[in-house]
Amino acid sequence: MSLSAAEVWDRLLARARQELPEQTFRTWLEPTAALSVDDRTIVVGTPDRFSAEWNESKHAALLSSYAPVALGHPVHVVFTVDEEREKKPQIDFFIAPPPPVLPERRPTGGDRATSTLDARRSTLGNAPAISAPLNPRYTFDHFVIGKSNDVAAAASQGAAQAPGKVYNPLFIYGDTGLGKTHLMQGVAHAMLERDPYTRITYIGTEQFTNEFVAAIQSRTTAEFRRRYRETDLLLVDDVQFLKGKETTQEEFFHTFNAIYEAGRQICLTSDRPPKEIPGLEARLVSRFEWGMVAHVDLPEFEHRVAILRKKAELDHLELTIPDEVLEFIAQHVKSSVRELEGSIIKLLAYASLKRGDITVDLAREALRDKLRSEGAVEALAVAARTGTLVSAPGQALGIPAGSPLTPFVIQQAVSAEWGVTPDGLQSKTRTKTLTVPRQVAMWLTRELLALQLVEIGSAFGGRDHSTVIHSLERAVAMMAEDEAFRARVEKVRRVLETLR
Numbered sequence: 284m285s286l287s288a289a290e291v292w293d294r295l296l297a298r299a300r301q302e303l304p305e306q307t308f309r310t311w312l313e314p315t316a317a318l319s320v321d322d323r324t325i326v327v328g329t330p331d332r333f334s335a336e337w338n339e340s341k342h343a344a345l346l347s348s349y350a351p352v353a354l355g356h357p358v359h360v361v362f363t364v365d366e367e368r369e370k371k372p373q374i375d376f377f378i379a380p381p382p383p384v385l386p387e388r389r390p391t392g393g394d395r396a397t398s399t400l401d402a403r404r405s406t407l408g409n410a411p412a413i414s415a416p417l418n419p420r421y422t423f424d425h426f427v428i429g430k431s432n433d434v435a436a437a438a439s440q441g442a443a444q445a446p447g448k449v450y451n452p453l454f455i456y457g458d459t460g461l462g463k464t465h466l467m468q469g470v471a472h473a474m475l476e477r478d479p480y481t482r483i484t485y486i487g488t489e490q491f492t493n494e495f496v497a498a499i500q501s502r503t504t505a506e507f508r509r510r511y512r513e514t515d516l517l518l519v520d521d522v523q524f525l526k527g528k529e530t531t532q533e534e535f536f537h538t539f540n541a542i543y544e545a546g547r548q549i550c551l552t553s554d555r556p557p558k559e560i561p562g563l564e565a566r567l568v569s570r571f572e573w574g575m576v577a578h579v580d581l582p583e584f585e586h587r588v589a590i591l592r593k594k595a596e597l598d599h600l601e602l603t604i605p606d607e608v609l610e611f612i613a614q615h616v617k618s619s620v621r622e623l624e625g626s627i628i629k630l631l632a633y634a635s636l637k638r639g640d641i642t643v644d645l646a647r648e649a650l651r652d653k654l655r656s657e658g659a660v661e662a663l664a665v666a667a668r669t670g671t672l673v674s675a676p677g678q679a680l681g682i683p684a685g686s687p688l689t690p691f692v693i694q695q696a697v698s699a700e701w702g703v704t705p706d707g708l709q710s711k712t713r714t715k716t717l718t719v720p721r722q723v724a725m726w727l728t729r730e731l732l733a734l735q736l737v738e739i740g741s742a743f744g745g746r747d748h749s750t751v752i753h754s755l756e757r758a759v760a761m762m763a764e765d766e767a768f769r770a771r772v773e774k775v776r777r778v779l780e781t782l783r
């Protein structure tokens with residue numbers, strides 16, 4: 284009887300688990316999944332290109348060598364990027380691939396015999412085509428509540444318990460990486476838990492805008508409206524991007540009204556409160572304030588430790604990462620929860636390379652760049668508060684005096700200004716919060732260092748030249764459209780020019 288790809292891979296992994304160091308296994312092999320197998324070759328998918336290359340060079344031969352004993356015949360192991368997984372957020376590195384989508388959607392009559400979980404998967408898999416998938420980890424269970432987010436968390440739970448009532452719309456705002464999307468999707472998961480056939484539409488504002496423009500062009504606005512309005516829960520990320528888009532705002536206003544008047548729940552996120560979104564029509568501002576406006580803030584130290592412990596527990600890393608290391612990370616990484624998560628990923632990868640135990644010293648080494656950029660964010664914030672930004676520009680960005688200007692220094696400066704990190708700029712994450720500063724940083728790199736497109740691409744996580752061209756064009760267009768934005772970019776440029 285021939286084995287499936289998953290079975291073949293399980294057998295090889297079982298051997299690898301016994302022979303490789305625990306951290307190596309967890310970091311590089313656990314996040315993989317078999318894609319196909321034939322008599323001679325098994326193709327194994329990894330979450331990103333780096334881990335495909337790493338596994339290919341370090342582990343492919345070793346795993347192939349297990350085949351004669353584990354399977355009774357030779358099999359060649361080949362690693363490749365699993366395109367589907369590559370599109371997912373970074374933390375998914377540690378979780379198993381989503382379950383297969385089950386057939387068919389809303390049952391009729393007695394068909395409701397499927398288990399809640401299966402039915403819920405089915406609903407997620409059959410969500411309307413306009414909806415982006417929900418992240419299976421963004422549930423209330425996985426969310427750690429503290430002083431910085433307790434109101435937003437309570438309102439989200441309230442909205443999930445009584446959709447369309449008191450907390451409608453629920454508007455969550457705050458800086459990047461602080462759990463707005465997580466909470467909003469938590470509402471969806473909780474509603475699906477209760478009724479697996481709840482129709483969920485989760486979408487980013489940019490996607491809404493793009494689809495609306497496409498609908499106008501193809502004269503299918505009636506269809507567009509119908510699709511958006513046939514939902515029980517509308518989740519919209521990043522509504523600050525509605526600014527200045529008058530026709531889209533008009534359409535959004537009508538979509539909002541239709542869903543609201545039907546007594547269905549709406550949840551929105553933004554990086555600032557409704558009143559502070561420039562160019563947002565007054566009637567939208569007022570509607571966004573009708574229900575509950577809740578802020579998420581930076582977690583304090585104890586909260587950060589609790590979040591890290593929760594992450595470690597969810598990924599079964601409690602024994603791998605000692606508590607004192609989690610506390611060390613919490614002490615130094617303060618800029619966002621996303622950065623806390625990124626620190627764990629980086630630390631694990633580094634420990635695996637070094638084949639060392641995870642200690643505070645190793646963490647300090649592994650997170651050197653991150654700690655420096657955290658320092659830069661803090662220094663910039665202090666400099667902005669105390670007005671020392673212009674007198675000591677390089678230091679305000681955490682850049683030692685006399686540092687040469689390099690792409691990394693530019694990334695540091697832009698990160699500090701936009702409240703993200705250089706790692707985020709180099710990552711493949713495509714949230715607007717990162718794409719905008721990434722485009723700015725690429726543009727500044729081109730302007731100040733006159734690098735080739737391909738060199739810029741490689742300084743930003745290995746992007747190809749057409750992506751770089753697109754980024755440069757976007758940066759130029761945004762500066763042309765928005766005076767305040769241009770001023771912000773110019774401010775960073777002036778600081779960087781003092782380093783040349």
Ligand SMILES: Nc1ncnc2c1ncn2[C@@H]1O[C@H](COP(=O)(O)OP(=O)(O)OP(=O)(O)O)[C@@H](O)[C@H]1O
Nearest residue numbers: 425426427458459460461462463464465620621716
């Ligand atoms: N309190 C928390 N408990 C557990 N995980 C959290 C918490 N806050 C944030 N996270 C995690 O941090 C990561 C970033 O959160 P999320 O994507 O929700 O941020 P966001 O505020 O929507 O950011 P952005 O504005 O950049 O989209 C997610 O992996 C999320 O699970």
